[in-house]
Amino acid sequence: MKELYEIGFVFRGFVIVHHSFKKLPKLSGKEYQDKKDLRGAFVSAISSFVESAFNNTSLEYLESGDVLFVFKMAKIQSSDNYEKEPIILYGLIEKKKKSDKLVKKFLEKIEPLMLLFIQKYSNKDFCELNQFELFKKNIIAYFKTTT
Numbered sequence: 001m002k003e004l005y006e007i008g009f010v011f012r013g014f015v016i017v018h019h020s021f022k023k024l025p026k027l028s029g030k031e032y033q034d035k036k037d038l039r040g041a042f043v044s045a046i047s048s049f050v051e052s053a054f055n056n057t058s059l060e061y062l063e064s065g066d067v068l069f070v071f072k073m074a075k076i077q078s079s080d081n082y083e084k085e086p087i088i089l090y091g092l093i094e095k096k097k098k099s100d101k102l103v104k105k106f107l108e109k110i111e112p113l114m115l116l117f118i119q120k121y122s123n124k125d126f127c128e129l130n131q132f133e134l135f136k137k138n139i140i141a142y143f144k145t146t147t
Contacts, residue, residue, distance in 0.1 A: 003094040010088040017132035
């Protein structure tokens with residue numbers, strides 16, 4: 001997917017793993033780069049707001065300048081909680097004329113990656129953040145083989 005800038009997973013408001021495919025453009029003289037912590041909090045807050053304000057409806061995407069923020073929601077079980085919690089896979093994509101088609105294509109493409117992550121990390125200790133860095137290799141391999 002040549003339009004893809006970045007992909008990542010957000011859990012409890014933190015980006016636990018992400019990979020940048022290409023540099024993001026500047027927006028009004030400010031760069032998006034290296035704002036991983038802010039991105040995680042933003043994605044988590046927006047998703048929580050939409051879910052509570054619109055009766056459990058999930059947000060698919062937001063537009064900001066020439067970038068689409070696309071979200072895929074799921075639930076995962078961590079070892080320190082009795083209930084499943086939200087896990088959000090986000091993608092930053094170059095906005096084209098037909099945003100809806102691009103969003104649909106992205107969401108279909110990343111479904112197996114989301115399922116792999118859930119399978120691999122269900123019932124794990126999510127406080128051990130280093131374990132997720134290994135998943136970056138899965139992200140890279142997945143997009144190399146499906147492009």
